[in-house]
Amino acid sequence: MSKQNLLFTFVLLFVLSLTVESSAKSKICTNSAQRKNVEMYITTADRSRLFEKVSIKLNAKSDTNSEATIILNPKEVFQQIDGFGAAITGSTCYNLLKMTTENREKLLKETFDSKTGMGYSYIRISIGCSDFSLDEYTCCDKPGIENFEIHELDKRDLFPILREILAINPNIKILASPWTCPRWMKVNNLIDLKPFNSWTSGQLNPIYYQDYATYFVRFIQEMKRNGFNINSVTIQNEPLNRGNSASLYMTWQEQAAFVKTALGPKFTEAGLTTKIIVFDHNFNYDNIIDQISYPIKMYADPEVAKYIDGAAYHAYGGDKSELLNVHDAFPSKNLYFTEMSIGSWNYTFDGDLMWSMREIGIGSLNNFCKSVIVWNFMLDDKGAPNRPGGCTTCYGAIDINSADYATLDRKSHFYLIGHLSKVISPDAVRIGTNNYQITGLHYTVVKNTDDTYGMVLLNDSERSIQITIDDTIHSFACNIPSKSVVSCRWEK
DSSP states (O other), X not given: OOHHHHHHHHHHHHHHHHHHHHHHHHHHHHHHHOOOEEEEEEEETTSSSSSXXXXXXXXXXXXXXXXXXXXXXXXXXXXXXXXXXXXXXXXXXXXXXXXXXXXXXXXXXXXHOTTTSOOOOEEEEEESOOSSSSSOOOSOOSSSGGGOOOOHHXXXXXXXXXXXXXXXXXXXXXXXXXXXXXXXXXXXXXXXXXXXXXXXXXXXXXXXXXXXXXXXXXXXXXXXXXXXXXXXXXXXXXXXXXXXXXXXXXXXXXHHHHIIIIIHHHHHXXXXXXXXXXXXXXXXXXXXXGGTTHHHHHHTSHHHHTTOOEEXXXXXXXXXXXXXXXXXXXXXXXXXXXXXXXXXXXXXXXXXXXXXXXXXIHHHHTTTEEEEEXXXXXXXXXXXXXXXXXXXXXXXXXXXXXXXXXXXXXXXXXXXXXXXXXXXXXXXXXXXXXXXXXXXXXXXXXXXXXXXXXXXXXXXXXXXXXXXXXXXXXXXEEEEOSSEEEEEEEEO
């Protein structure tokens, strides 16, 4: 080969090697520049956007055009999340069963499917009747605990709906709460101890502590036998409310004695892992002086506290700051938000969406709650069925038109829970941030078990807010419209 040909061959090989190297580098750069998506869901107070899904790209650097940057701190870990949902009351089941099978399946998938729907993950049911049942009843209306039996209305209405929900989301958690003990267990007060044959008010006769503990055990066992795992129970719905259509007055002193001498030991004896949750009432303890700090007083006795997982709260009175008071006093005990209703007394979609997300959704999570559950999932357009003496002006998270049992009015609570459950999965852990504050902006953020981050933001101001969210690896610019809720989920 001539020197000229040899030189030409060498140059050609050199150029080809550069081309291959350049091509390889080009591919590497292209791959590294590929951006992951942030899934966002937007609901505005004026309802122009209702759980609208949008997708934006993650960036390698922060957007300096934003007015603020919220930086995540994954190393700062708070509580683990159990889930979000609504109460599946007797009234809810009645209305759902009035729908066509096709329409009901579509709605339940929209609500409970974790992939294609909102992914509701925690529901509340009553042990016996509530004020939203078709009748007053318990699981043992005939005297004698040997007569315990799940009521026929629950077998007819509740069981089919629970089975349909579980078919969509087998991991759904169930919280169960009684509105009253059987009437034959009641007395007028703990001094006179006279029989009190009334659905409303009265107190639990201490001589029936063991029977009533067995009542809880039997309920959990029977539900399990029918395919329903009860994750947790509260001892009494609204124990300081004497006036509900079905109710039982139960002080912290009574709950402590009941847990210590009967309920805790019975659960242990039966090998139950169901969590025992106390209180289940308002932040302000209905302003009954000796009941203030209800769960804290129970936790003070270690022989009571050892059986108790935590305390549950409603928001009909007082402020969410009480959650932090209880957490700070006993940080090892869990907190749950278990009920809030909307109704004709104060409801507008825009006003409640802002208040509920600030005070109940983001507010309770940022004050260490593990769950957020609202009241009736579904009522009809008349707030029915309901019980005399109960709430007759309540709305459901969804109201259905009783003229056709097909037309749905999705209220603010439906979207409140959806915005939480869509981006915050069960067992997620709330994490810290740099706590950057902007007037009108509220937010909470978690790390999910699938290596994604979930974040819920509320802008209750009259202007849009442009921020950057930085997880220390990626960032993205996020425009939060005025008076809106925005939920985000992305891979870390």
